[in-house]
Amino acid sequence: MTRPEDRSRRRPKIADVAATAGVSTATVSRALSNPGLVGEATRARVMDAVEVTGYRINSAARDLRQRRARSLLILAPNLSNTFFGTIFAAIQKVAGEAGLAVQISDSRLESSRLATLGHDGRTDAIVLLDGALDPEIVNGWRLPLVQLCEWNEDYDAPAITIDNAAAARLAVDHLAQLGHRRIVHVEGPPDNVLAIHRRAGAQAGATARGLELTLLPGDFTMESGETAARRWAAMTPRPTAVFCASDECAFGFIAECAAMGLAVPADVSVVGFDDVDFAGRFLPALTTVHQPRAEIGRIGAERLLAALEGGRPLGPRAEPVPTRLVVRASTAAPPTTSPRPKQ
Amino acid sequence: MTRPEDRSRRRPKIADVAATAGVSTATVSRALSNPGLVGEATRARVMDAVEVTGYRINSAARDLRQRRARSLLILAPNLSNTFFGTIFAAIQKVAGEAGLAVQISDSRLESSRLATLGHDGRTDAIVLLDGALDPEIVNGWRLPLVQLCEWNEDYDAPAITIDNAAAARLAVDHLAQLGHRRIVHVEGPPDNVLAIHRRAGAQAGATARGLELTLLPGDFTMESGETAARRWAAMTPRPTAVFCASDECAFGFIAECAAMGLAVPADVSVVGFDDVDFAGRFLPALTTVHQPRAEIGRIGAERLLAALEGGRPLGPRAEPVPTRLVVRASTAAPPTTSPRPKQ
DNA sequence: CTGAAAGCGCTTACAG
DNA sequence: CTGAAAGCGCTTACAG
Incomplete structure (x- = not known):
């Protein structure tokens, strides 16, 4: 299958094809890029020559010219x-x-x-x-x-984006419908435009639903979710649900809960944002706002x-x-009893 | 800050710089790419002209020429x-x-x-x-x-790779050292070179350690891990540890264990392969072979x-x-009692 | 140290 | 329908 002579031959250019076909380079160019401009017989000769020489266009040259x-x-x-x-x-x-x-x-x-x-x-x-x-x-x-x-x-x-505020409201609405009354929002970086819109949406949703919303600082990272989980655990009474500004943050929050002996969603419901590939594979699978990337x-x-x-x-x-909330296993109705103490 | 006239001006080329500086394009080219070849004063004039015109090289043209x-x-x-x-x-x-x-x-x-x-x-x-x-x-x-x-x-x-067989042995050795005697290997796709080498390494390791190794089919996906988990759960006696040919597969195995009410590593130790970004964030964090990507x-x-x-x-x-095994939370000594029955 | 000229490999008005 | 020629924007022997 390997044709060793190919290895040594230099790369053919349009002039080689033209010489082989006995036409000008202009005609080769036309035959290749705009066949309608070239006569039937000529075109066939050019195509043969292309085959024989193994010619392939040099895009870099064409692009420069164009x-x-x-x-x-x-x-x-x-x-x-x-x-x-x-x-x-x-x-x-x-x-x-x-x-x-x-x-x-x-x-x-x-x-x-x-x-x-x-x-x-x-x-x-x-x-x-x-x-x-x-x-x-x-x-x-x-x-x-x-x-x-x-x-x-x-x-x-122009920007192609979702409506981050509306998407955040979806998350808060979901928690409200499950029966949660006190919720936490773990924010993104203070000066980030996404974080600002998501927080605004969460606040608007909480106000509309009459929920008590506590803001906790964050920066979209897993570590900030872990920190937030410890802060949340220290609150009395503990809010029963958390809306994190990113999935990563939610993963960190859940991991730290596990480390503290608290279960999701039994002890606290958690919602993320983005629906990264991993969100559905996490344990528990994460309820989150889908960004149609x-x-x-x-x-x-x-x-x-x-x-x-x-x-x-x-x-x-x-x-x-358009965006949507993907409901998975990390959210449920709030515990009917008060949250279990740290064991 | 915006200079509106810039918006309408066409992109300057090397000839514009040459005209402004009162030199040839050759000199401009040299001053820019090989300043040592150009006289001090000329170079300064060229640099001024570059500044004045806002010239930036057209890489496409340079690349074609070169x-x-x-x-x-x-x-x-x-x-x-x-x-x-x-x-x-x-x-x-x-x-x-x-x-x-x-x-x-x-x-x-x-x-x-x-x-x-x-x-x-x-x-x-x-x-x-x-x-x-x-x-x-x-x-x-x-x-x-x-x-x-x-x-x-x-x-x-040439290929830049790890030694997949040796890496697989690392995983098996780790399980042996923890005290596991009967282990499962969930394979990758049958015709995949990586899968073949990893299986060979696992087999060699098991033989060297005198372990009983059972092979289960897989294809690197999460779904194949889930299927393997059900097969494993049906085995009697159940092997106490599993080495999956990929992290994805291990995630699926663990998720299905959770669905069946079995815990990792309490009921079964699980090792993955690759150490993808997510491996450390999984619950439990996954013990896996690190591929230094x-x-x-x-x-x-x-x-x-x-x-x-x-x-x-x-x-x-x-x-x-070189590769290494990253030991995390998904592996532990085998249960001292026989595995808990499906609840 | 500097410039005129050729050329990288194409395409495309312009003629005929 | 086809070709000769110019040109895309550079670089680089070749002279001087």
Whole structure:
């Protein structure tokens, strides 16, 4: 199967095909990219020559000539974060089908390197998963750009997001319906836009339902959930339910409860936010607000492609992507007796 | 801060800088990429002109001229798999510092599209995370290529992996030391190289320790772990420990035990394989074999860079990356009494 | 130390 | 329908 002579032959270019077919490079180019412009017989000769030479187009050369990169850049603060994997996959699917490459980079670079990424002629459009970059740099890129999940008002670009406040209300409503009257909200980082909206939604929901809501600080991490669990356990009376601003935080909260000998949901109901891949596999499986990450990624990529193809601007902020609460095993009615003491 | 005139100005090119500085484009090019070749005063004039015009190099043009892409392509069977995130991050870190872009693509494309990826002049080297691609396609790419974690003997490329058999022995040795005498191994997919090596290691370890080893089929998924748990529960006498070929499988095994009213590690000790991010957060935290994914990614990227810079070949298969067992809460000494019956 | 010219591998008005 | 020529924006022998 291996043809050893191939190994030594240099890569054929369009001129080789033209020579083999006895036509000009212009004709080869047309036959390949716009066959309708070329005569039947000529086209056949060109195709034969392509076959014979093993020619494949050099996209880099074509792209330079056409002054485009056929490439999307995804910028995320932490490429290893499992939250982003699904989004990458969705974007790559849409982009790949349209013939665009997908480039990924960490967004937490020193500013000159970061700025360069949007200015080096190797990217047509940008997907931003980080709301904490310098707006001057972001707005300095003259490329179509969308923000996903998180956003920054100072970026001059539309954002594809859920309605985080409404989503948080879903969580609080669920707890209220189960019969909980006193609940805790473990917040995200104080200055984070998602955290602010989720807290606002939780507060609005609690007020509307006449619930007593206690705020505990957090930062989306598992550790902050553990800390919050200890604080919660020290409260008297103990709220019977907790709404954490992220799944990670909820995992930490539950793990610390287990360490303290308290059970979820028997002693306390816990709701998370995001519905990361792992939420359904946790023990107990986590009740949480689903962020449709695949859909957000798909919509973002499609809007970018539309802007690229149509030469149209991206348009304003999109309407929120619908979300929903996924009820699993970590929530239940409040204990009828007072919570069991620490054993 | 926004300079509105910037918005309308077209992107400056090297000729604009040359005109502004009153030198040739060759001189601008040299001043930027090889300042030592240019006179002090000229260099200063060029730098001023760069500043004034806001020039940034067009990498696409430079790359075409230099006949390279300054880009690495990562191919993975499933971009959303959390297993790969850490590897992406490690590769991007190494590549980014060397000025290379990182492109990602799903490797499960129809073959013509897949083949094109390695032939379109937009990639200098390939990182392969999939051992199930057509060897003819893979070997047809005339680019430096490394396989990571998984490998295929038919690919003409080195693989950076752990010694899966030795790693599996670590797991079995641990269970033996805890006092387990009868253990189960839940296998991976029958034709998967990793599964084959892990099983062989488990068998060798069991033989060396004089343990009784029962094999149960699996395929690395959580569902297969659940199925295995039911099979295990039906065995008499029940083995007191299980070594699963993947963490996912172990999560499923444990979840199904919980559903059956059996506790880990009280009723059965469970060991996984991989040490995915979630392993330490599971309840109970999972004892597992650590696959150093960040290091594997780093080593792979570094070897590729070395081959690219030196023009040297990649060399043969690398020696295995060291691994270790991470002991957490899911393993303990076997129950002294016979296992509790299903309640 | 600097410039004129060729060229990376394509595409695309412009003629005919 | 086809070709000669220019050009995408750079870099790099080759001269001087």
